[in-house]
Amino acid sequence: MSSAAGLPRAADLGLLSCLACGLVCRALPATAAPHCPRCHAPLHRRKPASLSRSWALLIAAAVLYIPANLLPIMQTSTLLYSENDTILSGVLTLWRSGAWDLALIVFVASIVVPLLKIAALATLLLSAGAHSRWRRRERARLYRLIEFIGQWSMLDIFVVALLVALVNFNSVAQVRAGPGAIAFASVVVLTMLASMSFDPRLIWDEPQTGSRA
Amino acid sequence: MPTLIVCEHCDTVYQRAPLQPGQRARCLRCAAPLYRADLAPPALLALTLAAAVVFLIANVFPIVSLDLQGSSSQSTLWGAIHAAWDSEVGPVAVLVALTAFFFPLLQILLLGAVLLALRRGGLRRSLLVDALHSLRFLRPWSMVEVFLLGALVAVVKMGALAAVQPRPGLYGFAALTLLLTALNSFDLHRLWECLDE
Ligand SMILES: [Zn+2]
Ligand SMILES: [Zn+2]
Numbered sequence: 001m002s003s004a005a006g007l008p009r010a011a012d013l014g015l016l017s018c019l020a021c022g023l024v025c026r027a028l029p030a031t032a033a034p035h036c037p038r039c040h041a042p043l044h045r046r047k048p049a050s051l052s053r054s055w056a057l058l059i060a061a062a063v064l065y066i067p068a069n070l071l072p073i074m075q076t077s078t079l080l081y082s083e084n085d086t087i088l089s090g091v092l093t094l095w096r097s098g099a100w101d102l103a104l105i106v107f108v109a110s111i112v113v114p115l116l117k118i119a120a121l122a123t124l125l126l127s128a129g130a131h132s133r134w135r136r137r138e139r140a141r142l143y144r145l146i147e148f149i150g151q152w153s154m155l156d157i158f159v160v161a162l163l164v165a166l167v168n169f170n171s172v173a174q175v176r177a178g179p180g181a182i183a184f185a186s187v188v189v190l191t192m193l194a195s196m197s198f199d200p201r202l203i204w205d206e207p208q209t210g211s212r213a
Numbered sequence: 214m215p216t217l218i219v220c221e222h223c224d225t226v227y228q229r230a231p232l233q234p235g236q237r238a239r240c241l242r243c244a245a246p247l248y249r250a251d252l253a254p255p256a257l258l259a260l261t262l263a264a265a266v267v268f269l270i271a272n273v274f275p276i277v278s279l280d281l282q283g284s285s286s287q288s289t290l291w292g293a294i295h296a297a298w299d300s301e302v303g304p305v306a307v308l309v310a311l312t313a314f315f316f317p318l319l320q321i322l323l324l325g326a327v328l329l330a331l332r333r334g335g336l337r338r339s340l341l342v343d344a345l346h347s348l349r350f351l352r353p354w355s356m357v358e359v360f361l362l363g364a365l366v367a368v369v370k371m372g373a374l375a376a377v378q379p380r381p382g383l384y385g386f387a388a389l390t391l392l393l394t395a396l397n398s399f400d401l402h403r404l405w406e407c408l409d410e
Contacts, residue, residue, distance in 0.1 A: 007242055017221070156363075158363025158364070165293040
């Protein structure tokens with residue numbers, strides 16, 4: 001992108017932008033902890049400790065991803081049978097019942113998206129930590145994609161909560177939520193927090209400019 | 214420096230230029246959206262009031278009902294939260310309550326209050342500042358649209374087990390999704406600028 005190469009960046013011009021309200025201020029070297037004059041939010045050149053915070057949250061999410069997929073997220077019991085559903089077996093049940101389109105949606109939202117988020121965030125964190133110049137525009141786009149799709153992984157949590165409320169016919173048929181639901185919900189929240197902690201401006205920082213997180 | 218705008222995603226500085234309705238400015242370096250020609254605050258206020266009414270409808274009426282061998286059950290969103298709580302997955306119940314009920318409700322109330330206050334004054338500036346900060350925090354955690362899709366998946370899943378019927382609450386959530394999507398695409402920085410005018 002030769003046209004973008006010459007564009008000035010706030011950090012180089014001695015400017016600070018407020019992430020909360022968008023106001024652009026001049027960075028005064030005298031003030032140790034500057035605050036936005038309009039909204040009083042603390043101003044930082046880059047989000048503080050962005051990489052280490054993001055790594056910590058991401059690793060926690062990756063660890064919980066295992067019980068989230070192995071433990072049952074819901075238990076269905078009827079007069080004839082009782083079965084424990086993990087996320088994957090729930091998708092398979094949907095598929096076999098003929099609702100392949102919904103099976104696909106749940107598969108993408110519950111299995112592909114969390115995995116993709118963890119892998120993509122790890123890539124972003126590694127490459128930003130190394131001040132890599134590799135495919136910056138694509139990495140910037142990847143980050144925006146992660147931010148956009150993050151909340152859709154909550155889908156299965158809502159499905160389980162509704163099924164538990166509705167399928168409640170005592171001995172005839174009953175659905176209960178399982179411990180996997182807690183692990184899965186934690187994964188969704190942790191990956192969202194991890195992507196919020198990451199500062200996408202680090203993608204564009206050269207080694208000498210921009211404070212390391 | 215109100216005439217300048219800095220891309221949140223890559224730190225590039227731009228001079229703000231006026232836009233035609235429907236246009237949006239994109240960052241040349243990273244292609245992130247910078248700002249857009251938005252709805253005027255009065256239109257936004259009307260949408261917010263509509264969202265408040267629809268929120269009420271969506272939560273008062275059941276979302277789906279289920280018939281199984283003569284007995285039937287139905288549930289509202291709040292019923293689902295309650296059932297998840299009783300099912301020994303308390304954290305999940307809390308999360309559903311926050312993301313599908315309290316956060317969207319708070320968004321509607323705060324946005325309505327801010328827009329009314331900007332229109333006729335009367336609210337302390339520090340309160341407005343707190344409200345606008347809260348609105349920014351709430352945005353990613355308000356998940357009505359995901360809940361709507363979840364309700365649709367639940368309907369199909371139960372279809373295999375029993376006779377399922379959509380109820381008015383489901384249509385309420387569909388309408389609420391549309392309204393909140395419109396409200397959430399609004400650039401909150403515009404309201405911060407209104408605060409200074
Ligand atoms: Zn500010
Ligand atoms: Zn940019």
